[in-house]
Amino acid sequence: MKHTSPALEAKTLKVLFLSQRFLYPMDTGGKLRTGKMLEKLSRIFEITLVSNVESPKDDVYLGEVKNLCHQFQPVPWKEVKKYTPLFYLRLFRQMFSRYPVSVLNDYSRELEDQLHDLLERESFDLVICDFVQSSLNFRQIKNYKTLLFQHNVESMIVHRHVKTNTNPVIKFFWWLQYLKMYRYERRMCRAFDGVVAVSELDRESMQTQYGAPRAFTIPTGVDTEYLAPWDGEPEADSLIFVGSMDWLPNEDAILFFAQYILPRIRQVIPGVKLSVVGRNPSPHLRQQLADEPAIELAGWVDDVRPYIARHAVYIVPLRIGGDAN
Structure with missing residues (x-):
């Protein structure tokens, strides 16, 4: 071909x-x-x-x-x-x-x-x-x-x-x-x-x-035209994570955040919420977060930009990932 x-x-x-x-x-x-x-x-x-x-x-x-x-x-x-x-x-x-x-x-x-x-x-x-x-x-x-x-x-x-x-x-x-x-x-x-x-x-x-x-x-680049900031105000007290959820370091990051970091934020901001955007969240991840109403597992989406634009803070709670600084 x-x-x-x-x-x-x-x-x-x-x-x-x-x-x-x-x-x-x-x-x-x-x-x-x-x-x-x-x-x-x-x-x-x-x-x-x-x-x-x-x-x-x-x-x-x-x-x-x-x-x-x-x-x-x-x-x-x-x-x-x-x-x-x-x-x-x-x-x-x-x-x-x-x-x-x-x-x-x-x-x-x-x-x-x-x-x-x-x-x-x-x-x-x-x-x-x-x-x-x-x-x-x-x-x-x-x-x-x-x-x-x-x-x-x-x-x-x-x-x-x-x-x-x-x-x-x-x-x-x-x-x-x-x-x-x-x-x-x-x-x-x-x-x-x-x-x-x-x-x-x-x-x-x-x-x-x-x-x-x-x-x-060769540093990883960002398409600044495609990912240009959108107009409009983000939702208050909203967090977002974007990543492939079938990659174990990303799953570990969200579980770690939910168990150890989110409760501490909630003490200061009771209405805080997190959207997790990314393909193929595992059954284990869904089960662990089933009783956590503040976390939405959005899964795969056609376009991540509207999700990023409407959230106030982007989080990267990785413990296991590489050093792509």
């Missing part, structure tokens, strides 16, 4: 880019960062994008991929739904691997084969892997310049799961995952020719603690 961008009249660099996750809809921080960068880079470079595509869920967005690349190579897959019996069975089996669970989740033989087929048929100047979790698909790639896009120092996030979790069984699980992820991430930082970080803190960590020989910083 090929899309030709009219902006690609002068090709200066031919790039093979792996984004294991299909980038539409852009409803997570990672998708937004990668998608918006590709929108700009595709005007300068000739980009071939490889991604998993789940039909029919993703089919409606396929026409938009032309905004990101010159050529798109979809690889069919079906994601295992979280918190199902199959999800837990797979998790149990993955625990005995030397690789972290998140790395195994982003690997597939079909994806790896697609990369090799493209490298055999065409010549590329640079091969890019988006997220360290997807880098197992690069294990056989030799004799090409490679670049790893890091959205976090992933083992740091896993280590924060260890520090914040109080359940001894779950804490032990995260500790094992931390050891595996630290070793794996350190090896990948050294294996790629270059590593891109989202902040100076992450770049310094990747060089000094993970041994990346060449690390660079």
Whole structure:
């Protein structure tokens, strides 16, 4: 499936880019960062994008991929739904691997084969892997310049799961995952020719603690035109959080806020209320907040701007997230 961008009249660099996750809809921080960068880079470079595509869920967005690349190579897959019996069975089996669970989740033989087929048929100047979790698909790639896009120092996030979790069984699980992820991430930082970080803190960590020989910083941008302030007064005593609620650090942030911070605010502002906007809040989160009338779980919305505009304060109570400062 090929899309030709009219902006690609002068090709200066031919790039093979792996984004294991299909980038539409852009409803997570990672998708937004990668998608918006590709929108700009595709005007300068000739980009071939490889991604998993789940039909029919993703089919409606396929026409938009032309905004990101010159050529798109979809690889069919079906994601295992979280918190199902199959999800837990797979998790149990993955625990005995030397690789972290998140790395195994982003690997597939079909994806790896697609990369090799493209490298055999065409010549590329640079091969890019988006997220360290997807880098197992690069294990056989030799004799090409490679670049790893890091959205976090992933083992740091896993280590924060260890520090914040109080359940001894779950804490032990995260500790094992931390050891595996630290070793794996350190090896990948050294294996790629270059590593891109989202902040100076992450770049310094990747060089000094993970041994990346060449690390660079591309800060996460904000579309200030799209997210320009709206006119009108916000609702009094209203708070808002926006983030993908199927990402555990975001779920932890809201549970932590509800248990420890909201009661203290309520002592001063009895009518305070919080809206949580973001896709796929888990059954566990819904259950924990079922008796908290001050918190609304809005879920996925078409446009976050009206929600942000009508609330007085934006909160980010993260304990486990990365250092994208």
